[in-house]
Amino acid sequence: MPAGMLLVAFALVCVLLSARYPWLVRFPAAAELPVAAAFNMALSAFEARTESAFKLVSRLLTSPMSMVRTALQLTPWSMVVLGFVAMAWRAGGIGFAAFVGASLLYVLGIGLWEQTMNSLALVILSVPISIIIGFGIGYLAFASKRAERLTNPLLDILQTVPAFAYLLPLLLLFGFGPVVGLIASIVFAFPAMVRNTMLGLRNVPSDILEAGEMAGATGRQLFWQVRIPSARYQLLVGVNQTTMAALSMVIIASIIGGTNDIGWTVLSAMRKADFGSSILAGIVIALLAMILDRLTAGFATRAKTHRSQKDIPFRAFAALVAAGLMVMYGASTRFDQLAAWPADWIADPSESLNRGIEALVLFTRPVLDAVKTGMLFFVMLPLKIGLQKVVGPASWGFQPGIWHVVGYVALAVSAASFALLKGRDVAASAILLVAILFYVGLTGLPWPVMVAVVLALGYRLGGLRLVAISGFALGFLLLTGSWQKAMLSVYLGSLAVILSFAIGSALGVLASENETFSRLMRPVNDTMQTMPQFVLLIPVVMLFAIGDFTALIAIIFYAYVPAFRYAEAGLRQVDGRVVEAATSLGTTRLQRLVHVKLPLAIPNLMLGLNQTIVYGIGMLVIAALVGTSDLGQEVYIGLSAGNFGQGMVAGLGMAAIAMLADSFCKAWQRHYRTRIRNG
């Protein structure tokens, strides 16, 4: 009997026995290890020993931070606006400068200047620190093979561990307060700089270096005058990514609360269901993200296209700006309105916005509710708790009897037999396993079945190495008592990833075939990506209230983008000659797409899937804010209750799931590639 059928048989036996032996579904508490408690103990021991060191770092960072903060607060708004507009003009031309000016006036006009400057202060401080750290590590990894071997896995871990999970240990080590936000944002942001530094320094064309050597450069001259300038574009891309990551984390970190910043403004308004205010503040975050993105990206592009533009030389420009700032300063000492934005210039449209939203929600409710309940009853809940429990008069409109079950089994068995007849025994077992899964649901599935399936699949795709990784990750989840919550994460995460991938890829395919659509979607995708994830939550919560469905939609908004981009890029990269050849054979456009382009683009689609998983799980933790009940929520609870152990275990559990998904995805890609190669 093939291994697949053995698994099916094992699953059936477990499911049938589980009514009798509940520990098959619920891992016995007696066997769990007190990992959370151990973490707490270890931490307090560690804290006692190293307290002064962390307090020192914390103090070291506190004073520059409050300095930047105070400086930004005290500087007349007119000077800040002028400074930003000048930089924007330099980076992106007059149009962008106007955009920046209008955005900042908006911030002033709705009275969120102080909060915005507080958030900005954190970014302004964390970006240079991240860049220095990232450049330093990137340089070491570039210069020494040994350092590189240490750096690469570190980067992989930092990429797969959800951002949220950093907050917790930091919070406990450094104490509450905005400094934690600063440190978290540094930790979160510097890897991007490391990657780009390594990439940039390494990819300088060897003949340019040779030209430098032949010009008689010493080692140091070669590095600073040839290698660094040639890598300038990549380094600035690093600065751009670092800045965006820092901003994103600064916003997320504000859930710790207690700081008067823009993230907290959004969150507290959202909690009070004051969607008007939360949207107004959310727009500020979005504007901030766009400004910082286009500002840093603009400088990167400038470094790439070397044009002898008839531009004002940098020195003259700087002098001009300095003079302008000086004048502004003089003026603001004379006119108070230019120093502090007068209170009677502030408008608060949140009331009327709230009324508008209410009307909109009322108007769209019937449709949205239909979508939501349909999705819940027919897809989400069956996966979560199983058809066995979902199907009933209230949901599906009938009371299931024995014949329904028989019909379901017959359907599954005949589908599997059909696959078997076609000689696809793996597909046959997969069909039966999925049928069992939907019958009992992820939370009702006996854990031995899950473990067996994952291990078997791991062995098939990646050999013993993957079995070991899986065993380790699953063992952690079981022994720490996180299994049930973890299954909730898997349920929400896998559904979100599948939908994001399906939607993203489909749209990407469309965009590759239709230029107008592609051009239309580009700014939308850019916005979704640069926006701190947090902001995406607002409209979704507004429309769907809190819950799993809302989380699902929010994740999809964020995670469809990589699937879209990889699909579009992959299809566009397909060799034009192959397509031409196919055309000359008389294929239709659809045939060309399905039989020629898509198969050739599969490696790219797989990369897209990989990224979708990373993005999806990252967002899963943030979606905990809108009321999920999975591990992400545990992280969040640990965070707000100051229970380090609980939060840490949940965070590591999320990381384990992310790592596992990532490993499986990569193993599958390798498996696929070798299969292609061996025909």
Add this chain to the structure above:
Amino acid sequence: MTTRDNAPAAIKLSARHLWKVYGPGADGFFDSTGPRLGAEQSLREMRAHGHMPAVIDVSFDVREGEIFVIMGLSGSGKSTVIRCLSRLVEPTHGEVKLDGEDLLGKSTAELIEIRRHKMGMVFQNFSLLPHLTVFENVAFPLKLQGLGLKDRRRRVEHVIALVGLEGRESSFPDELSGGQQQRVGIARSLAVEPDVWLLDEPFSALDPLIRRQMQDEFLRIQNTLKKSIVFITHDFLEALRIADRMAIMRDGRIVQIGTPRELLLNPADAYVAEFTCDVPRSRLLTAGDFAVAGPAQAASMATVAGETGFDRLVEQLARNPDGLQVNDRHGARLGIITAASMVQTLASFTPVSPHAS
């Protein structure tokens, strides 16, 4: 190119038994006298251990003021040879002498000095620094030396004028055409006023028309500067146009060294012959080569000089159906040429195709 007929110039640069084997620990195959196991056995061992012998026992001299061309198919080791001469690549074994001094024994600091004053190199893909303007690119080697701004400006202006790029000083490389970019590369390599000029396929990336034009410019510059040049190309016609002497490389070895004429008329083996078989050999033949013994009818025949090129010769012959008399530069009679004798001579030069047996 005419070869100098007086006493040969001094040797500027010489390579002796040069080897370059890529791969870690390739030194192990050599002791101070050469490959430990003899050349053939060593090569087999190297290949068996995954090493790549890119340059194999190469020796040649470059004389002062001479254009020495190395030519061969892609992958035959030309770039590696020229990089060994400048020590961009460390040779695994052998000797390189510049002005009689051992180049391979020089310390890093000495090497930097040599590159700053004695050597210039031009690269196939121009290798300009993208963030610097034309002026700054050309001035770059001078800036590294710490030369003052005034001297820098003077020298840069001089070489920029030499390559005909006046007016483009403040452009960036990506605003220039390929030909213009290579002019910048040439100017940069000449800015330090080197004695030895190394050019690795400088014109291969250019369109045929531009290539031709650049070759002319190159010859014009060399006529005024008289550098000692190693010039690499995979284009035999290019080699013919500019070489004083040339070496043909194959799979890391030099298979023949000589003047273009020698190579054309006496190819050492089928490989060299294959290169030359596409070349209209008439190109290299002069009236002297066609002169055959014949009856003296000096009065009725027009005379031509022995160096008269092929095209001129045909033209003359068309005008003088009776034939031509060939004299050398001292007026001594070398022989005569008639239409019939010319066709016969040409036929005897046509090579046997290396594919036909």
